[in-house]
Amino acid sequence: MSSNTQASNQTADLQLQVQHLKNEMRNLQSMAALGELTGTATHEFNNVLMTVINYAKLGIRNRDDASRDKALNKILEASERAAKITNTILAQAKNRSESFEPTNLVEIIESSLILLEREMRNYRIAIETEIDPSTPMVTASGNQIGRVLLNLLINARQAITEGGTILVRLAPSQESGWVELTVRDSGSGIPKESLPRIFESFYSTKSGPDESGKGGTGLGLAACKDIVDAHQGRIRVESTVGVGTAFIIRLPIASQAKSAA
Numbered sequence: 001m002s003s004n005t006q007a008s009n010q011t012a013d014l015q016l017q018v019q020h021l022k023n024e025m026r027n028l029q030s031m032a033a034l035g036e037l038t039g040t041a042t043h044e045f046n047n048v049l050m051t052v053i054n055y056a057k058l059g060i061r062n063r064d065d066a067s068r069d070k071a072l073n074k075i076l077e078a079s080e081r082a083a084k085i086t087n088t089i090l091a092q093a094k095n096r097s098e099s100f101e102p103t104n105l106v107e108i109i110e111s112s113l114i115l116l117e118r119e120m121r122n123y124r125i126a127i128e129t130e131i132d133p134s135t136p137m138v139t140a141s142g143n144q145i146g147r148v149l150l151n152l153l154i155n156a157r158q159a160i161t162e163g164g165t166i167l168v169r170l171a172p173s174q175e176s177g178w179v180e181l182t183v184r185d186s187g188s189g190i191p192k193e194s195l196p197r198i199f200e201s202f203y204s205t206k207s208g209p210d211e212s213g214k215g216g217t218g219l220g221l222a223a224c225k226d227i228v229d230a231h232q233g234r235i236r237v238e239s240t241v242g243v244g245t246a247f248i249i250r251l252p253i254a255s256q257a258k259s260a261a
């Protein structure tokens, strides 16, 4: 074999290996995004169960009507929340194909916020939503966008130390044909020199997962970017240290919605 052929064989080999590693990386990233979701949902579900158990015990211990009424009401409230959480997980499971179809982002936003409701309250974070009712549907996998949103919301939460605000905004984009989904936080902000790196795999400024087991892998934003790219969308970031950060995602309007407009 000539040294030329040998070299080109080697190059082909290396290219294969790089391709293989890229695929592995993609798998890791999507598993990280899915892990963030199932982790949150399981944790929330468990919390609801604890509430049910504790109020059931309280109702059994206290025989008076007032205590029993209170216990039953709390159990009802918690069970309704449990049903919402399972619905969110079931919706993920049902849509296994991860297919791209006309999707109403309002539903995706609502179910993500239900999952994080209690966690946000615990960290004294107020969630605001600003949803333009004229926003058309987008062509998207609701599951995948749900994971993106959850990742962005958890990052936002982790950037806020002493309580703050997260705004989720949905509106048609200035540029026609697109919808814009924004997650804005009043957190620490990102220094200018770090901005170019945040979408890199394994880039993280966190020392490891936080007390709820989230973050620290540096895979979250890389997964978000992968998902948005696969949607032919765009994700960008605006940040000011000490003021906060906004991640702005653009997704294409569903073609049906376009012709209906």
Ligand SMILES: Nc1ncnc2c1ncn2[C@@H]1O[C@H](COP(=O)(O)OP(=O)(O)O)[C@@H](O)[C@H]1O
Pocket: 151, 155, 156, 159, 185, 187, 188, 189, 190, 198, 203, 204, 205, 206, 215, 216, 217, 218, 219, 220, 221, 222, 245
């Ligand atoms: N909303 C935000 N505010 C401030 N910094 C952020 C925000 N989102 C992401 N970052 C920065 O980008 C890094 C990468 O984020 P990510 O890929 O989700 O990884 P991880 O959360 O595991 O660190 C974070 O470690 C953090 O430094």
Ligand SMILES: [Mg+2]
Pocket: 151, 154, 155, 215, 216, 220, 221
């Ligand atoms: Mg993260």
